[in-house]
Amino acid sequence: MKIAIIGGGLGGLSAAVTLAKAGVDVQVFEKNDHFGGKMMAVDESGYHFDFGPNTMTMPDVFQDVIRQGGGSARELPFKKLLHHTRNVFHDGSTFDFSTDRKYMKRQLEQRDPESVSGYDDFLNEVERLYHLSNQYFLHRTFTGWKDYLSPSLTKGFAQVRPLESMNHFFKRYFNDSGVLQALNRYSTYVGSNPYATPATFAMIAHLELNDGVYYVEGGNTRIAEEFARAARNQGASLHLNAQVTRILTKGKKTTGIELESGERFEADRVILNGDLLQALPDLLSDQERSHLSNRKIDSFDPSISAFVIMAGLDKRLDSLHHHQVFFSHDYKKEFLQLQNGQYAEDPTIYICTSSKSDPSVSPKGDNCFILVNAPAIREGMCFDKESYKQLIYDRLAKHGVPIQQHLSYERVISPEEIEQSFGAYRGALYGPSSNTKLQAFMRPFNKSQDVDGLYFCGGSTHPGGGSPMVVLSGQNVAHHIIGKKVSIE
Secondary structure: OOOEEOOOOHHHHHHHHHHHOOOEEEEEEOOOOOEEOOOOEEEEOEEEEOOOOOOOOHHHHHHHHHHHHHOHHHHOOOEOOOOEEEEOOOOOOEEEEEEEEHHHHHHHHHHHHHHHHHHHHHHHHHHHHHHHHHHOOOOOOOOOHHHHHHHHHHHHOOOOOOOEEHHHHHHOOOOOHHHHHHHHHHHHHHOOOOOOHHHHHHHHHHHHHOOOEEEEEOOHHHHHHHHHHHHOOOOOOEEOOOEEEEEEOOEEEEEEEEEEOOOOEOOOOEEEEEOOOHHHHHHHHHHOOOOHHHHHHHOOOOOOOOEEEEEEEEOOOOOOOOOOEEEEHHHHHHHHHHHHOOOOOOEEEEEEEEEHHHHHHOOOOOOOEEEEEEEOOOOOOOOOHHHHHHHHHHHHHHHOOOOOHHHHEEEEOOOOHHHHHHHOHHHOOEEEOOOOOHHHHHHOEEOOOOEEOOEEOOOOOOOOOHHHHHHHHHHHHHHHHHOOOOOOO
8 A cells, every 4th residue: 555645744654654654655744854743943053943843741642653754762852841821910920730739729819819728629620521532532533524423532522621711610610810720721721812712721730730740851842853754764654845736536436646847756555644624725736625625715714823032042041940931910811802803902922942941952041932823814904023022021020031142042933934834724723713612622624524535634534633643643544444443541
């Protein structure tokens, strides 16, 4: 069997490892000069930045792919961060996220004393949400509507709070506005609004507060490097700077792919690892994909995008932590503005400074990866990049983080560049948002309804956005193709 994989992101590489290990002839085609998709290393002027993702959870998902490729866990040294995220609120007060329950309760005693007695119940509930999702949903390949008729899936779906919003769920356990704001930020991990996103995604709190947040020594982008090595080790052929321009079909069946150079590769199956809303219209005509037509694609609500500043400093600032969030005064207003296609006038600012845990990646000073939520691109949108950058620097200076005074290196990446570099529909980071129940739970299938032999993996399909989910999507599709049964009951 010959399989062509379009896109060398984590989903495509994950599928390549599993398929190649099963003896499949695998060819991976990546249009950029690096593998890993948005997991892109930026090494400039002595500073290393992980473009994304920065917050890593579920290390076993990544280690499993490495093991399939013939490697060992030692090749990806995940380091657990105990007190992993400092949340800073508009009044200057702070609240740290940690897997240390006693530490969390001591903080809650000061900020939200009524919630202390229920904190263990909260952790048990988000763990329950995670295990139900993992059992019934995360390892399942969705090839059509019939897959939703599974009795086990229906049973699991009914138990994961699909009709409740994330914000409403957190308010069951907490009263303090700052604590609620910090927890509601988990919705942005799937590019969505906490006041609309289903409470199911509160399971992210389990991953961070029970299981833990991790960092790969040397940079999280080492994950992509090890995935590529694992795929090659099993015999897959990987091609960089190889832009696929067309999926070849004959009688509603895929026969291979065509590159920008005009070169063609025959394949019995094709896996598209990319943003389906952007990639599919580029690779198949509207007439060839009635189930994901241009009209259908235009009906999707895209996830949020990002405005990013990578700032290399000439010193190390004591006020910075590995993960740090500076919250806006009015979170609901911020998401309303984003939903309306506007940049927030008072944005929440996230900074990852991985040199705090790993000085070797940035020996000259701090490597600040600064991310602000941004709206998906709209036609006619006007935006002054320099003014917004200055607004961010000014906000940070007021919080005692004088980044602009110590700049040695700077690079800004806007939603427009995200759209161009990563083939992201309207610059959205996670494909469709999870702001509606339909989009949250019924994303585009993992198998084309129009072209036989065409499969999909990545953040815009099942099981959803975020690096572990993307890896699982590649695994699920690969297992489906080779006929491997995965226990999900």
